Amino acid sequence: MQHVLTIDDLSTDQLASVLDDAAALKRAQADGTPHRLLAGRTLAMLFEKPSTRTRLSFEVGMTQLGGHAAFLGEDDSQLGRGEPVADTARALGLYADAVMARVDSHADLETLAANAGVPVVNGLSDRAHPAQTLADLLTLREVVGDAGTVAWVGDANNVGASFLVGAAMAGYDVHTATPAEFAFDDAVVERALAAGDATGSEVTVGHDPEAAVAAADAVYTDVWVSMGDEAERERRLAAFEEFRVDSGLLGDAAFMHCLPAHRGEEVTADVVDGPNSVVWRQAENRLHAQKALLVALLGS
Ligand code: CP
Ligand code: NVA
Numbered sequence: 001m002q003h004v005l006t007i008d009d010l011s012t013d014q015l016a017s018v019l020d021d022a023a024a025l026k027r028a029q030a031d032g033t034p035h036r037l038l039a040g041r042t043l044a045m046l047f048e049k050p051s052t053r054t055r056l057s058f059e060v061g062m063t064q065l066g067g068h069a070a071f072l073g074e075d076d077s078q079l080g081r082g083e084p085v086a087d088t089a090r091a092l093g094l095y096a097d098a099v100m101a102r103v104d105s106h107a108d109l110e111t112l113a114a115n116a117g118v119p120v121v122n123g124l125s126d127r128a129h130p131a132q133t134l135a136d137l138l139t140l141r142e143v144v145g146d147a148g149t150v151a152w153v154g155d156a157n158n159v160g161a162s163f164l165v166g167a168a169m170a171g172y173d174v175h176t177a178t179p180a181e182f183a184f185d186d187a188v189v190e191r192a193l194a195a196g197d198a199t200g201s202e203v204t205v206g207h208d209p210e211a212a213v214a215a216a217d218a219v220y221t222d223v224w225v226s227m228g229d230e231a232e233r234e235r236r237l238a239a240f241e242e243f244r245v246d247s248g249l250l251g252d253a254a255f256m257h258c259l260p261a262h263r264g265e266e267v268t269a270d271v272v273d274g275p276n277s278v279v280w281r282q283a284e285n286r287l288h289a290q291k292a293l294l295v296a297l298l299g300s
Contacts, residue, residue, distance in 0.1 A: 001117075001118070001119055002119055002297060003113040003119055003120045003121070004119070004120075004121045004122060004130055004131075004293065004297070005106070005109050005110065005113060005120065005121075005122045005125075005128065005130070006122070006127075006128045006130055006162065006165070007128070007130040007133045007134075007162045007165050007166040007169065008165050008166075008169065008191055008195065009130070010130075010169075012169050012170075012195070012198060012199060014296065015134075015137070015166070015169055015170065016170070017296070018134060018289065018292045018293055018296050019134070019137055019138055019141060019170075019289070019292070021292035021295065021296065022134065022138050022285070022288045022289040022291070022292035022293075023138065023141070023288070024292075025288050025291050025292055025295075026138075026285070026288040029064060029287075029288065035064070035065065036065060036066025037065050037066065037295050037299050038062065038065040038066055038067035038097075038294060038295065038298055038299065039065075039066035039067060040066070040067065041062075041065075041066075041067040041068075041097040041098075041298055042062075042067060042068045042069070042070060042095065042096045042097055043058060043062050043067065043068070043069045043070070043096060043097065043098050043099070043100055043294065044069075044070050044072065044092045044095070044096035044098070044099045044100070045058055045059065045069055045070065045071050045072065045099075045100045045101070045123070046072050046077065046079070046088075046092070046099060046100070046101040046102070046103070046112075047071070047072065047073050047074060047101075047102045047123070048074050048079075048101075048102060048103050048104050048108075049074075049102050049103075049104065049124070049227045049228075050227070051102055051123070051124070052259075052260070053259060053283055053286050054100075054102060054123045054124060054131065054132075054286070055071065055123075057283075057286035057287040057290055058100050058123065058131075058290055058294075059071065060287060061287050061290050061291040061294060062294070064287075064291065065291055065294065065295065067097075070096065085108050085111040085112060085115075086111050086114070086115040087115075088112075089111065089112040089113075089114075089115035089116040089120075090115050090116070090117070092112075092116055092118075093115070093116035093117035093118045096118060097118055097119075097298055098118050098119045098120070098121065098294065098297060098298055099112060099116050099118060099119070099120045099121070100120075100121040100122075100123045100131075101120065101121075101122070101123055102123040102124045102125070103124075103125050104125075104126060104228060105125065105126060106122075106125040106126055106127040106128065108125075109122055109125055119297040119298065121293065121294075121297070124158060125158060126158060126226075126228060127158055127161060128158050128161055128162045129158045129159045129162045129258070130162050130166070131286065131289070131290055131293070132159055132162065132163075132258050132286070133159075133162040133163050133165075133166035133167075134166075134285075134286075134289035134290065134292075134293060135282050135283075135285035135286040135288075135289045135290075136163055136166070136167075136220070136256060136258070136282060136285075137166055137167065137170050137289075138285040138288065138289045139256065139278055139281050139282045139285050140167070140170070140172065140218060142281065142285075143217075143218065143254050143278050143281070144172075144217045144218055144254065146171065147171055147172065148172055148173070148217040148218070149172065149173040149174075149175070149215045149216050149217050150163075150167050150172050150173070150174050150175075150216060150217065150218045150219075150220060150256075151174075151175050151176070151177070151212040151213045151216035151218070151219045151220065151253070152164060152174065152175075152176040152177070152178075152212070152220050152221070153176070153177045153178075153209045153212055153213065153219060153220070153221050153243055153245055153249070154177075154178065154221040154222060154224060154240060154243045154245075154266050155178065155182050155222060155223070155224055155226065155236075155240065155266075156176070156178045156182055156183050156184040156185070156188075157222055157223075157226050158226065159222045159258045160176070160178075160184070160220075160222060161184060161185070161188045163220060164176060164184065164188060164189075164192045164203070164205075165188065165191045165192045165195055167201070168192045168193075168195035168196040168199060168201045168203050169195040169198075169199060170199070170201075171199040171200065171201050172201055173201050173202040173203070173215075174192065174196070174201065174202075174203050174204075175202075175203075175204045175205075175206070175211070175212040175213075175214075175215075175216070176204070176205045176206065176212055177206055177207055177208050177209040177211065177212035177213075177243065178205075178207060178243070179207060179239045179240060179243065180207050181239055182236070182239060182240075183205065183207070184205055189203075189205050209242065209243055209249055210249070213249055213250070213251070213253065216253045217253055217254065218253055218254040218255070218256050218278075219245055219249070219250055219253045219254070219255055219256065220255075220256035220257070221243075221245045221256075221257060221266045221267055222257065222258055222266065223260070223261070223262055223265070223266055224236050224237060224240040224243075224262070224265055224266050225237075237265070240265075240266065243266070244265070244266060244267065244268065245266065245267045245268070245271055246267075246268045246270075246271060247268065247270055247271055247274070250271055250276060252276070253276065254276050254277075254278050255267070255271050255272065255274070255276050255277045255278065255279065256278055256279065256282060257272060257277075257279045257282070258282065259279055259282070259283055261279070
């Protein structure tokens, strides 16, 4: 049984295959071709934090695949009243064919995976957002093609860590710029460099936005204050002031953001709402990419 807690829980070949299948499922959905590949199957969805896109794209995806998704929010399950994560995992696995979870602590995902007895998919943790990365890579294929150069500017957060590793796995050159005090963990950089060695992609991490975007076909940023980072808000806003993506920094590149965006903080309104923005394509591709992932994990 396979879990997807980080993007490199998939092999490079599996990642490419999921993206191929996502493109095919996107065409099938657009054509109205039925694809009830998970009829009778159920995805349990456990959320400790708010969500718009992740919840709806997984839920609608299961519907389109002929299955069902059951939502358990923070106040809906016994987890909120102190039932251990391991016990919750065992219960979910008795009923559901897979679990998707958005948790405060990545360690809780590992406990879910160790105890559920069914595949567990990360719907965002403090460390990683691989489901987002699948959509990002599908978007890059559509917008940039199979090869190119991408830049990450801003916080070295969950979305950034998964994108850095995933883009290198998919063969894109990746250059990052973060404040020194909010840099990527060494372990994340090592995983990205290893992926880049395997695929031939160049990976650099630094602190200079202009240098990071110099050759970029796409520039990606995310919020400066992620869920759980609110206590650091003032320190973060000060540290990230030089890392805002505006039209001057973006140039002719495509603009990427996982959403929700904070106009005037990490990105200016003219960029996120402008002609080079592919953020709504990314949001739509959550649906298609996650359907392909679920079929890969559960399809017989
Ligand atoms: N990008 C993303 O995961 O959005 P939600 O928080 O709305 O799920
Ligand atoms: N980095 C953001 C992403 C939200 C989808 C957060 O963790 O809040």
